[in-house]
Each structure stands twice: as C-alpha cells, then as structure tokens.
Amino acid sequence: MSLSAIIMGIAGVIILFGGAIYGLSKMSKENPIDSENETD
C-alpha cells in the first residue's frame, strides 16, 4: 500500500471516530434528558 493511502486511512479513522467520541464525551458530562424523563 502506498504511504498516501495509509495516511488517508488513518486520518479518516481518527477524524470520523474522533468526532463521534467527542460528541459522546459532551453527552457524558451532563445528561439532562435522562433525569428529565422521570418528571416529563
């Protein structure tokens, strides 16, 4: 495999999975919905 292909593969994984993990980390800080569920 060429170096450019390897770089794009790694970059894609880091950015896309990183994006999802970033979102999840924002969710775990505060989770108002689950607590709201009780009273809604």
Added chain:
Amino acid sequence: MARERWDKRMAFIMAAVGSAIGLGNIWRFPYMAYSNGGGAFLIPYLIALVTTGVPLVALEYYLGVRYQKGPTEAYGYIRKKSKYIGWFSLGIAAMITFYYTVVMAWSWNFLFHSIKVSWKEIGASNFFYNNLLGLSDGISNLGGIQWPVLLGNLLTWIAIFFIVFKGVKVVGKVVKWTVGLPWLLLILIIIRGLTLDGALQGLEFYLKPNFEILKNPSVWLAAYGQIFFSLSLGFGVMIAYASYLPKKSDINTNAWVVSFANCSTSFFAGFAVFSVLGYLAQATGQPIDKVVGGGVGLAFVTFPTAIAQMPGGIILQAIFGIAFFFTLLTLGIDSAFSLVEAIVTGLKDSFNVKREKATFWVCLVGFIIGLIYCSKAGLYYLDVVDHWMNWGLVIVGFLEAVLIGWFYNTNKVSKDIDSTSEIKFGKIWVFSIKYLTPIILGAVIITSIYKEFSNPYGGYPQWALMSCGWILLISILYFAIYMQDRNNIKNISFTNSVGRATGWLLIFTGLLTSFVLFYQSTTLLGAITLIGSTLIGIFIITLFMELNNKKNSY
C-alpha cells in the same frame, strides 16, 4: 394522554444511528469514495457532513423535540400550509419501505443458503438472478410470484410489526442488538478480509487519494448527496424519533453523535468491502476495476462470488457467508422499522388512532404492495422506484431548509437549539439552513433533471419510467396536498367542496390520461397533460381553500 418516551437518551441515539446506518453504508459509500477520488473524497465528505449533514439532522430533531409531534403535524407548527411536506415525506418513506423489506427478504434467503454456500457450483450471478429472483425478460413481464422472496418478505414484515407495535421502549431495546451486532460482525469480516491475499491492493484502490479530482464540482455534489442520503434525512424518521424525547432535550449533540457514528461506520465498512474485492480480483486474475461495484450487484453477486472462492473449505466459507448476510439483515432491519415508525407516528398524531392499529395496517398494506417486488420482474420495479424515491428525498430536504430558512425566524430557531445543547452551532447553522443547503440540494435537483432527460435511467421503456417514476412521485405529492387540504374542511360550504372536488377530479383524470399516453409512447402529449392538469387542478383547489379561509376569518 402523555406521550411515549425513550427509556434513556442512549436508546434514542442507538435507534437514530440504527436508522441512519443501513445497506447504503456498505454498498453505496465505499463505491462512491472509490469513484470520486478515493481517500481524497474524505475532504468534501467531511465538509459536507459538518456544513449540511449535522445541521439538517439538528433541524429535524428540532421539529420533533420542540413540537412533540411526528412529521405530519410538526411542519404545521412552522406554517399551517406546510403540513404537506410531512405527508410527502411519509409517502416517500412508505414507498421506500415497501421495497426495502424485499431486499431484506433476499438477505434472509442468502443467509439460509449460506449454510451450504448453495451458489458455489452454479455461480452467484446465476443463483441470484435466476434461482432466487427468477428474473423475467423485462419490466412488462411480471411472470408470477417468487415464493422464497415472498416468504422472506413476510418474515421481515412480521419482525417489523412486533418491534414497532408496542412503542419506542421496545424499539430502544431491539436497537442495542441491531446496532451492536453488525459492528461486531463488520470487525470480524474486516479481520478475515485483511488476512486474504490481495486485500491490501484492494484497500489501495479505496484509499489512494487523487486530489486533482476535487477541482471537479460533481465530486462535491456527490459528497453532499451521499451525506444527505446516508443520514436518513427527508423521511420524517428523525422527526418521529425525536418527538419521543423530552421537550428540553439536547439537539445539537445528539445530531453530532448520530451523524459521526453513521459516517464512521460507512468509512469502516469500506475496509471490509475493498479487502474482499482486492482478494476477489487476485483470485480471479482480473483488474480490480472489473470487480468493483456498488448496490445490489455488490451485495448479492460480487460478495457471494468472493465467499465461494475463499480458502479454508466450505465451513469457513459458510461462516463468512452467514456473518455477511446477517450483517446485511441487522443493518437493514432497523432502517426498515424506523421508516415504519415514522409512518405510524404520523398516522397516530394526525388521526389519534392507536399505535397497534396503525402498525397493523401499515404492515399489511406494505406486505400487499410489496407483492409486486416479489414477482419475477420485482428487481426492475425496485430499481426504477428506488431511483425516483431518492429524488423525493432531496425535494423534501430542499423544502424543509427553505421553510425554516426563509419562512421562519432562523435566528430564533438557532438560539433555541443552542440554548439546550452542549455543542453550539451558532451562525454556522443559520448559514447552512438558509443558504448552503437550499443551494446544494437545488443544484443536485437541477443536475439530476438534466441527466434524467439527457440519458433516461437504466434503459427502461419510457412508460415504466413515467409511471413508476414521475407519476408515482407526483401522486405522492397530490396525496400530501390532499391530506393537508382535508384538515381545512371544517365549516366548508357545499359550493366550496364541489369546487375542490372538481380540482381533485381534474388532477386524477390528468394522471390517468397521461399514464395511458405514456404507455402509447406519446410522451410529449402525456407530459403536457400531466403538467397542465396538475397546474389547473392545484390552482382550483388553492382558490377554493383561500375563499374558505377568507369566509372563516370574517
């Protein structure tokens, strides 16, 4: 009565991810990336994801979360006369579900036949087109029912009924499996794929960047189109699912997580697809561009061919086959039941019918209409209808962005969304919904119209393209306008109702006449009749609607 709720926020996220991740992640994205610059495609893809994908998902969540209604009612809160967008999106969702379940039916059959790798001796292409589908010689020849496909379709509808009829709490439990399992199986397929000879050459084709191609606007349009189709936008699914969240829910972070989870799955699936394609190319001594492809052919011909060629004997081939088709089933089923959920939520909210009753009727009607796709000409109909329904989705996306961007206070919505969200989009969201999304989706519509007329799709006869394409799409639009119109029939005078009925009669007659004209290959006259009767009919209906509104306002 209090609205149903998801058990946990994570249940909603998983359900939305399950809906977005479908067969397209395996058979559309990898091929799209390969044909549009390989690894370089990631650049327009990521930009499209952040600039229109996430904002549009957030917009649909906003409609569901804040108005606590499914698509048919939620649009009405923005503007009374926009309810038709919700009905239109549900019509499209229904048409797509009716054939999507048939693709599931093929997967059930392949799963069953994987035990003995039944296609090994006769070839996957022969097995799929002749044995399983019994494909007729053309779209005009229905040729009777293919019973194994019908049985698979029945099984799928029964599964959907039992998942949806009890409400989103059950959906929330099922998606843990239908999202988790395909991920595990994909990892297994990738591990096996990467250990095959030629896998790295396959990945080279998938990932090698060609940055020159990014100068071509069609690559950017392809990236935006791919993002749009991949995120389950335009069906009303996201609105329906979000309507079961509490009113003050975090909108942006949910949209962000779901969109990124979906796109990372697509990228990940590319590794599975291209490692196996690389192996197939080497095993058959063909260049990779001869084996590469997307869509139905990839899943039901190319992959089974590769499976039958794999080393390790029939047991390992069978295990790989079962893993692959079970992945397809689990990927597809949560997309299929999310579409049904959207329709059921729409019917429930607009007509106050019980969930069980609405689910039963949607499943029954879906199964009956699906009979045409279980015929020997089923694949042809599926192909044509699928092509046009994609059009419908883009139209819905365009309409919803224009509605919020230009007929509502976008700044107010943006502030409202940000106020309950951890991740803030600010002005980027406003810019996306008001300018970028309508321009991009408008460009997709215009270029598609141009392509449609310069090169009729798939070499099908004109009558088939017209009736399963244009007429079907326009009929869904009429249905949507009718559903909106019927909401305004309170305090209506006799003259007014006769006036409206005349409009509908004109549209309906025009539709039938144009169908006959298309069938007789008098395309131009058919098109003039269709457009003329539509315009005059809609004018008459709108006129009487306005007269009635005026009368009621005095």
